[in-house]
Amino acid sequence: MVITGLGVVAPTGLDAEEHWSAVLSGKSGIGRITRFDPSGYPVVLGGEVPDFTAKERIPQRLVPQTDHWTHMALYGAEAALGDAGVDPAERSEYEMAVVTSSSSGGTEFGQNEMSGLYGKGPGWVGVYQSIAWFYAATTGQISIRNGMRGPCGVVCAEQAGGLDAIGQARRLLRDDVRMVVTGGTDASLCPYGLVAQMQTGLLSESEDTARAYLPFDADACGYVPGEGGAILIAERGEEAAERGAGYGAVLGYASGFEPPGRPSSLARTLRRALDDARVDPGDVDAVFADGMGDLRQDRIEADAIASVFGPGAVPVTAPKVLSGRLYGGGAPLDVATALLGIRDGVVPHTPGTTRPVDGIDLVRDQPRETGPRTVLVIARGYGGFNAALVLGALER
Known part of the structure; x- marks a missing residue:
């Protein structure tokens, strides 16, 4: 399976190249939340998508029918299809x-x-409430707008779900399907959404944009929530090759679950993804880590990476510090970033981290031009979900 189109809509940019430029320069999209007044909340920072006005980006009739999260996905899908050269x-x-x-x-x-x-009564509830909030609303709207009647679905596994959706796309392409719109977005920067996130105890309450989200750092104090993500176009490899299209191939995928209080299954998931890709650990040129920004969770992830690859044996990065954790949209954005890194021969850095944990080679201070050809992307979701995806460069 080959990824032929990228539609990025993120705090770091409204298209793939703008996002990539921000990542390489370490330009953060994190700031004080503006979608509502966060003054009365312990969490005041977020990664908001800048300059995104739905009525200027999608058909106006869809604006009152759908949520902000779907608005961004519709925009991302159109951009991804255009990038792939698909009508x-x-x-x-x-x-x-x-x-x-x-x-x-x-x-x-x-x-x-x-x-x-x-506040006013049942007569003030619109007819679209029955569908606009639903997890599958984005999938449905993309399929309707583009006349896509093949198998459609949605994966709900928090941050790990972004890789699970791509894994499902890969399965579909083995059957009668020839193209899949996949990836995802999320948008929960509203009072109700923020309160729900705060219950995990993992959100950063820092007001310092440069120090609020520090994955794999001794000073880690939680993560910053964000909105947006990336929509991707996945096609069969042979058909992409005929058009000369594609950023990279999905070589392997695996998912797992680690119930609270049980030993972590993350290392097993990483090994299964590598086995599925028929790739040895020594062949992996970089790892895009989940990087939760919690000392305990980051230690678990660092130990899993060291267990599979060896201590400090592979460059590790977490460029999501520039956007915040985007939940369903976070892993697809990491995949887009990793593919751009493969294209340009660069492993982006993790700005801000100054006291990295031991056991991993965290890319800090500046990007490394190491010419990565094979990359592993990790995603972990609250509650125990985890997933891993292996990406590889295309042979031209």
């Missing part, structure tokens, strides 16, 4: 599929409708 009207509708990830669903839309219900 859905020229393809068989039953050979095109959509599989996205979501963690929070239409949180802001649901909050607004509940405010109407409890």
Whole structure:
């Protein structure tokens, strides 16, 4: 399976190249939350997508029918299809599929409708409340807008779900499907959404944008929540090769689960992904880590990486410090970033971390031009979900 199109909509940029430029320069998209006044909340920082106005980016009739999270995905899907050089009207509708990830669903839309219900009565609840909040709303809207009637679905596994959706796309392409719109976005920077996230105890309460999110750092104090993500176009390798299209191939995938209080299964998931890709640990040129920004969770991840590759044996990076954790959109954005790194021969750095934990070779201070050809992406979700994806360069 080959990724032929990228549609990035993130705190670091509204397209893939803008995002990539921000990553290489260490330009952060994290700041004080502006979608509402966070003054009364312990968490005041977030990664917001800048300059995104739905009515200027998607058909106006869809704006009142859908949530902010779906608005961004519709924009990302259009960008990804254009980047891939794909016109859905020229393809068989039953050979095109959509599989996205979501963690929070239409949180802001649901909050607004509940405010109407409890503040003014049931007559103030709109008809779209029944569908706009639903986790599958984005998948449905993308498929309807583009006439895609192949298998469609949504994966809800928090941050890990972004890789799970791509893994499912890979399975679909082995059957009758020829193209899959995959990846995901999320948007939960509203009062209701923020309160729900705070219950994990993992969010950073720092007001220092440069120090609020420090994965694999002794001073880690939690992570910064964000919105957005990336939509990807996945196609069969032979068809992508005929068009000369593609950023890179998905070589392997695996997922796992680690119930609270049980030994971590992350190292096993990483090994299974490498086995699926038929890649030895020594062949991996970089690891894009999940980087939760919690000392205990980061230690678990660092130990898993060291167990599989050896202590300090492979460069590790977590460029998501520039955007925050985007939940269902976070891992697809990491995949997009990793593919751009393979294209340009660069492993991006992890800005901000100054006291890295031992056991891993964390890329800090500046990117490394090491010419990566094979990359592993890790994603972990709250509650025990984990997933790993192996990406490889295309032979030209």
